[in-house]
Amino acid sequence: MLKEIKVLKSHGRQYIKNLRTQPVSGLFRGRPVISGEITPDEIISVSSMCPVKAIDKRSGSIDLGRCVFCKECSFALPEKIRFTNDYRIASNVRGNLIIKSGTESPVRLEEDRVRKEIRRLFKNSLKLRQVSAGGDNSCEMELNATGNVNFDFGRYGIEFVASPRHADGIVITGPLSENMAEALKICYEAIPEPKIIILAGTDAISGGIFDGSPALNRKFIEEHHIDLYVPGNPAHPLTYINGVMDMLGIK
């Protein structure tokens, strides 16, 4: 027993008190800032080197739904593109993931476009079923981490559950492989209405580096309304947590 107490004493308190403001390492690759002074030639050069075509050839904007956060554009043009450690980059509007040049403003979640029933029903309790459809296990591990002793997202009644019948929505990771298309559909249909869909990670949002592979089937995304996009490669637990809290209107 004494040994257990020693373990506990060493363990101390690990939970993050404020999930909204928890600082992360300065090198963390979060929301990019593109200088308004970036020249058309510079845009062309970084746009052509981007491995996932996330940088628009004309405007130089970066689409966080496509970005794999490799930061190579910033290494090539450190004066013009930098990645801040702002992890609050989730939004309910796909277009808001596109970071325009010359702006420092954070990624916005548009409250008036959150479906009314989501906040009414799920603000105090949200149970989610996670489905990995070609996910590489990085996003899955980070989603698991949201429930661990550090992040303890369960404190808000927000957890993953085993059965879709017990779930209020689905969190999809991975680029949506063809071989998972049927299982994903069955799982989604088993969730009672009203239900929400969250895409976690760049692979889920756009296919990421796998975009265009014949092994994918992304019809599900095209056919359904997406309630929350959580960018990242993988999505950081705090990106997911803050995105879900914003969606639910938790302060």
Added chain:
Amino acid sequence: MSQKLYSEIKNNSISPDLKEIPVLQYDIFYELVCDFLKDEARHCIAYYGVPTSGILKLFCYIADDNNSSIAVFSHELDNNTIVLKSITPVCPQLQIFEREIHENFGVVFDGHPWMKPVRYSHYRSDKSNIIDNYPFYTIESEELHEVGVGPIHAGVIEPGHFRFICNGEKVLHLEIQLGYQHRGIEKLFIEKNDSLQRCILSESIAGDTSIGHALAHSQLIESLAGIEVSEALQIERCIALEMERLAVHIGDTAALCGDVAYQLGQVVCEALRTLIINATQLWCGNRLGKGLVRPGGSNYQMNDDVAGEILTVIADVDRRFGEVADRIYSLPSLLSRFEDIGKVTREQALTIGAVGMAARSCGISRDIRVTHPFQFYRSYPIQLLTVETGDVFARGMLRNLEVRESVKIICGLIEIWRRKEKIINKPVYNYKLKPNKVGISIVEGWRGEICHTVITDKGGNIENYKVKDPSMQNWLALALAVRNQEISDFPINNKSYNLSYCGNDL
């Protein structure tokens, strides 16, 4: 022997020309491979087909731990051959490789007892095979019942289907059907004619082994492009690989504790894993090390601050993990759930060609860091750890020992790193690969050996890229482990291996 029948290469050394590799008649190929694999210090690390202008060429790579060499055997099928004599009945470790060649190219391996799909690749030869009609093994009996689990599992994990045949609570047979995660990675390596894209791809083969796979890819590119990296960078790569090993082993220890309802162990290990991956994030901005390993150099060369922080963190983790591991592996209530559960014998592990942890937990000395050293492991010999018993306890205990050893390795490496000259090496993306070569790169990731091989055409373009995650061989170990066990012990067996679905499905 007047004429050489196979080529011999070293891990990450100068690659042989394609035409230097002798092409054998199949009967000679068959005899040689069978003969070679009689020695238990040798095992197959890759065996696959390469279609070149309508002709299928087979390449079989056998690692020889006696002299740290890799033997390459080759056979070319003539246009009319579609049936070959299966090697699997003699050397069962080739079963998964022959299945893969069959699935992709339609070659029939006569005598193979289990000619079933591996991953339902989008380029499979028979498109009428679909994932929903997998031919499961069945036993007709009134006494037995089947339990199907997945593809979607109860937790936040990747998909795969497990089909148990049970007698009451006891598992007679488990068949593991994979393929749900197939993303077409190997084809993308060829199609994406951009070196940065290939780096990102390599990090996405299995996100829990981003560093291991990115290193295997980078080494392969470096050996084929003739790029040398500094010793300091080699050391940094080894440190990164050990950090990945630490994080996963500690995380999996948490999962094992969770499965036997030992909450103290679970939460403590979860928190310790967080410390390690946050140190990785401090180093490179990503908790899983994505972006850290690149060919030719690094965007995140280590500095004294990072080295100091890593040392502080791992010293703390080492002490605290030591305290909790002492409880985990001495409490009778836990030991009774670990010991003699999911036993795989040494013979079984050798037979199926198990690699990495799955082999070492059965007393087999198989660790690429020692047997085919790469990067700075060539100058920094490490201790090869094994546990004999082959059960859940052995797999947990091996993780425990490897955590302690990785901590020592990192400390030792940082000390040497401090004395090394630091040359700024930026990643090299505009490399040119040597034409008509066969390249091979193996890395001991936390699960076991990761093998990347490449074949270049006459223009130095990638003609074929092949990835083998250790999971490919080791899934069968899990199936064997649960035989004659309570079905309720499946989760703990599964966690004790923690194999990769996407690493198999590619």
